[in-house]
């Protein structure tokens with residue numbers, strides 16, 4: 185089934201979700217045509233010489249879905265499984281994400297078909313600088329501002345910013361976000377997506393009047409988002425009982441010692457084999473009896489196959505498209521509360537927005553100010569989505585889409601059609 189789902193077009197799924205929102209809003213055929221396709225899609229093929237002297241040809245993408253609310257914004261993914269279809273789907277998701285939290289960006293996504301772990305650091309830098317040069321015709325602080333995503337890091341962002349700056353002849357720090365603080369990055373950006381996941385989870389537990397003490401959490405994916413979410417949820421008083429990476433996970437129903445686990449991961453390069461917990465598979469992690477499930481890895485993890493067996497009360501969908509449309513329906517029937525991806529992981533793009541604003545102003549804020557502003561924007565969005573969900577009798581995902589699509593449709597209508 186997982187294989188079948190992979191073959192299904194991610195873009196078709198994204199369009200289906202859009203169509204549902206367009207139906208609720210009663211958008212006209214013209215409005216639908218303008219919003220359900222991407223604005224531009226660039227595919228580049230470029231050579232990179234590896235350290236052994238061999239030349240390899242790489243493929244990269246950069247897609248803009250809609251830029252009527254502001255410059256294009258979205259992450260860069262380095263993955264051997266990357267396709268144009270997936271990039272288009274993720275670019276569309278970015279448009280709705282920026283709209284649902286009311287930040288003035290349009291949606292974009294990009295990346296390179298590559299396994300970054302198979303390259304040396306020097307090769308990765310060459311792939312990155314050449315890819316940035318190939319897509320540079322789209323980039324710029326007023327036009328398109330990339331950020332990290334799966335398989336990319338603050339260092340990769342620094343190389344892109346430096347490449348853009350070399351071309352311009354001066355530093356253009358606002359050309360990417362998610363950079364190290366030393367080169368114009370923002371305090372709090374590294375853990376922003378995980379912090380947003382935490383704020384939203386706490387708000388939802390309050391709304392759901394969950395009284396379990398402590399509420400338990402399982403996190404799938406122990407990368408940039410999953411790690412900070414696990415740590416911050418633990419700091420907020422929840423008990424993290426399971427985490428995983430691509431090789432498998434660990435489970436301890438009495439709570440994981442996250443510091444010891446980090447130590448083990450540093451030493452072993454993986455989560456599995458941690459002595460103070462039992463090894464489990466990723467599939468088992470998703471079905472654990474926990475209060476909160478945070479899928480923070482990749483797409484299509486909760487499907488019609490395993491949705492009937494999910495035992496969490498709340499799912500905070502940190503990874504984009506982790507839950508399929510079929511699973512959405514099953515979870516809604518079973519009264520599992522879902523914070524949908526476009527809201528759940530929006531902390532990343534919110535603090536990216538703050539980083540861009542700080543770079544443009546060349547005036548930097550303290551982390552406390554950033555976290556306070558993040559909390560304000562994301563909590564406001566949570567209650568706007570929740571009210572829409574309750575008032576219009578829609579599940580949380582449909583409610584988030586309805587709000588977002590309405591805002592983008594309004595911007596598109598008010599701008600009119602050039603010429």
Ligand code: NAD
Nearest residue numbers: 333334335377405406407408409429430481503504529532
């Ligand atoms: P990352 O590369 O830092 O970490 C990904 C984690 O998932 C790793 O632990 C990896 O081992 C694990 N993983 C990969 N394939 C897996 C599989 N098949 N099963 C289980 N685990 C697997 O990536 P990230 O930046 O943390 O991104 C994770 C998700 O969050 C993605 O969907 C991304 O689009 C989304 N997201 C990230 C950000 C951000 O700021 N980094 C912002 C918004 C959304």
